[in-house]
Amino acid sequence: MTSLHTGSTKIIKSSSNKIITIDRLFDLLLETLGEQFWWPARSKWELLIGAVLVQNTNWTNVSLSLKNLAHRTDFSPKAIRELTNQELQTLIRPSGFFNNKSRALEGILSWTETFNDDFSRLKAVPTDKIRKSLLQIKGVGPETADVIVVYLLDRPVFIADAYARRLFTLLGKETKSYEELQGIVHLSPSFNGTKANELHALIDVYGKQYLRKNTKEIGFLAGYKLDQLLD
DNA sequence: GGCCAGGACACCA
DNA sequence: TGGTGTCATGGC
Numbered sequence: 001m002t003s004l005h006t007g008s009t010k011i012i013k014s015s016s017n018k019i020i021t022i023d024r025l026f027d028l029l030l031e032t033l034g035e036q037f038w039w040p041a042r043s044k045w046e047l048l049i050g051a052v053l054v055q056n057t058n059w060t061n062v063s064l065s066l067k068n069l070a071h072r073t074d075f076s077p078k079a080i081r082e083l084t085n086q087e088l089q090t091l092i093r094p095s096g097f098f099n100n101k102s103r104a105l106e107g108i109l110s111w112t113e114t115f116n117d118d119f120s121r122l123k124a125v126p127t128d129k130i131r132k133s134l135l136q137i138k139g140v141g142p143e144t145a146d147v148i149v150v151y152l153l154d155r156p157v158f159i160a161d162a163y164a165r166r167l168f169t170l171l172g173k174e175t176k177s178y179e180e181l182q183g184i185v186h187l188s189p190s191f192n193g194t195k196a197n198e199l200h201a202l203i204d205v206y207g208k209q210y211l212r213k214n215t216k217e218i219g220f221l222a223g224y225k226l227d228q229l230l231d
Numbered sequence: 232g233g234c235c236a237g238g239a240c241a242c243c244a
Numbered sequence: 245t246g247g248t249g250t251c252a253t254g255g256c
């Protein structure tokens with residue numbers, strides 16, 4: 001993994017060599033959309049589970065599954081571990097891919113068991129190490145791992161998801177993979193976990209509105225067209 | 232009725 | 245390592 005928050009140069013260079021800083025992009029997104037207050041969850045357990053369920057799935061479907069889980073387990077890790085895989089699949093059915101996701105959730109709960117379900121024990125563990133351990137769980141890929149690092153552990157990491165890649169393509173930086181974009185975008189020192197959290201939320205909300213697969217018209221950011229953002 | 236969603240993985244060349 | 249098919253539900 002490349003260093004993501006070590007404060008090297010914070011510029012995004014387009015193919016035409018024009019630049020926009022990640023800080024300016026953040027400011028324009030915030031000005032355009034306002035604060036998003038992600039992640040919608042009342043507990044770290046609900047957040048962790050939602051991070052898996054939302055994979056390639058809209059939040060409406062995830063909410064239905066979360067409601068089922070809340071009713072049955074109150075998101076107690078112990079109660080969820082006591083479910084059979086079949087029962088878990090039934091509860092999370094509305095969010096799809098229940099075969100894969102039930103296995104991933106079981107993997108996550110085995111992972112938290114390694115630190116006695118006590119998130120405070122991760123405080124001294126380096127981000128890279130946590131990320132690697134998460135990636136060993138079947139059903140947890142780079143995006144889910146990073147979402148957990150940012151939203152659960154409040155650490156500054158750039159989440160290079162599909163919307164981010166579409167946005168950066170329009171800004172002149174086309175990339176073919178999650179890792180490639182993540183290697184290009186470096187968060188500035190102004191990004192703590194909270195700001196990285198907000199950046200991802202803003203990019204996704206903007207993306208849903210303007211960067212959907214069949215959207216032809218590209219929206220504006222604080223009055224600028226995307227290509228006008230490049231100085 | 233088809234497209235899409237806050238991805239990941241197995242399989243193949 | 246890079247490209248493609250598969251996993252699945254519910255809303256629009």
